[in-house]
Amino acid sequence: MLKKILISLALTLSVFFAFIIWVNGLIPPQEQDFFTTMISDLPYLQQLPKESRGKILAVVTSTETIGDSGKATGYELTELARPYYTFLANGFIVDIASPKGGKPPAVIDKDDMGPFDYAFLNDPEAQQKVNNSIPIDQVSAEDYQAVFFVGGKGAMFDFPDNPYIQTLVRDLYYSGKIIGAVCHGPAALANVTLENGEPLITDRQISAFTNEEELFLIPDAPQRYPFLLEDRLREQGAIFQAGPTYLEQVSVDGQLVTGQNPWSTWLTAESMVKAMGYTPVPRQVTPAEQTVELLLTYEQRGFSEAAEEIQALQEKGELDQRLLAMHGVVSAMRREPRKTLDIIKLLSISQE
Numbered sequence: 001m002l003k004k005i006l007i008s009l010a011l012t013l014s015v016f017f018a019f020i021i022w023v024n025g026l027i028p029p030q031e032q033d034f035f036t037t038m039i040s041d042l043p044y045l046q047q048l049p050k051e052s053r054g055k056i057l058a059v060v061t062s063t064e065t066i067g068d069s070g071k072a073t074g075y076e077l078t079e080l081a082r083p084y085y086t087f088l089a090n091g092f093i094v095d096i097a098s099p100k101g102g103k104p105p106a107v108i109d110k111d112d113m114g115p116f117d118y119a120f121l122n123d124p125e126a127q128q129k130v131n132n133s134i135p136i137d138q139v140s141a142e143d144y145q146a147v148f149f150v151g152g153k154g155a156m157f158d159f160p161d162n163p164y165i166q167t168l169v170r171d172l173y174y175s176g177k178i179i180g181a182v183c184h185g186p187a188a189l190a191n192v193t194l195e196n197g198e199p200l201i202t203d204r205q206i207s208a209f210t211n212e213e214e215l216f217l218i219p220d221a222p223q224r225y226p227f228l229l230e231d232r233l234r235e236q237g238a239i240f241q242a243g244p245t246y247l248e249q250v251s252v253d254g255q256l257v258t259g260q261n262p263w264s265t266w267l268t269a270e271s272m273v274k275a276m277g278y279t280p281v282p283r284q285v286t287p288a289e290q291t292v293e294l295l296l297t298y299e300q301r302g303f304s305e306a307a308e309e310i311q312a313l314q315e316k317g318e319l320d321q322r323l324l325a326m327h328g329v330v331s332a333m334r335r336e337p338r339k340t341l342d343i344i345k346l347l348s349i350s351q352e
Helices: 002-025 077-089 115-121 124-131 163-174 185-189 211-217 229-235 262-275 287-301 303-316 321-333 337-350
Strands: 055-059 093-098 146-149 178-182 250-253 256-259
Touching: 055 077, 077 093, 077 115, 077 124, 077 178, 077 262, 093 124, 115 124, 146 163, 146 185, 146 262, 163 178, 163 185, 178 185, 178 262, 185 229, 185 256, 211 229, 250 262, 256 262, 262 287, 287 303, 287 321, 287 337, 303 337, 321 337
Parallel strands: 055 093, 055 146, 146 178, 178 256
Antiparallel strands: 250 256
């Protein structure tokens, strides 16, 4: 019996890896090189308002490892760089703070990097700010129009119980200012209480990295983290708004603007600009955003409408075929054969 199980497992793994190799073969090589991108190369950043609209504080984690696992972590660079430039393009000065101050640890995933992310790495002013982040205990809420809590697994360890973060959030809240966060960033809101003793997020619509997304990537997350973020937010009374796995989802509830995952970062930042009373300046959507829109159409309206939408999306810009393929692989790993085949079909149609 054991021998049969092992043979069956080996065959299954062989088929799975053959499938991944085949899907990867459908993806054209990445031709564009963004490594040397400068902010002067990005038209979006050449339309800055003449007058400053005030300052926004971006807060990143100082945590370097996931608990006692020894596995490196930090803030997600893409979740800092994209909002940083969104706020800048819309007339705000951006300061960067962290619990410990100084140079915080960054998570840089080259598969997710685009021109804005490399521009951030090549931007002397941005690098000076992030490498010399302000200690959170030296921050005054009255200096800022909004705060944005950047995601990254490290935020699960040094955001929730930090008294200075909690004071900052309360002060901004009672001043009528905007509080934003994305992915694991909403951990900063998890334990904030108001003057009446009630949690800040009780009966508020909140999005954040979901249990489903967390456990798919880290099955032993309940043992590694102090808590699962979705669970804690629900325990605090939040009306948790979960979108499809690894796709865009943003909740706006008054002063609170929260995004579910890295693919929600652009919309979270622009929703914060809207919440402050401004119309975001025009921006060419990225290939990844186009692809997420396609996948959302598939999730909400089915394969036929998604297939019909491909041409319209391609007329607006490129699709990110690597991201599309990744969702096909994720579907295969989650044992969703119909969805896997549908995404492969969409990938093939996008190359016609």
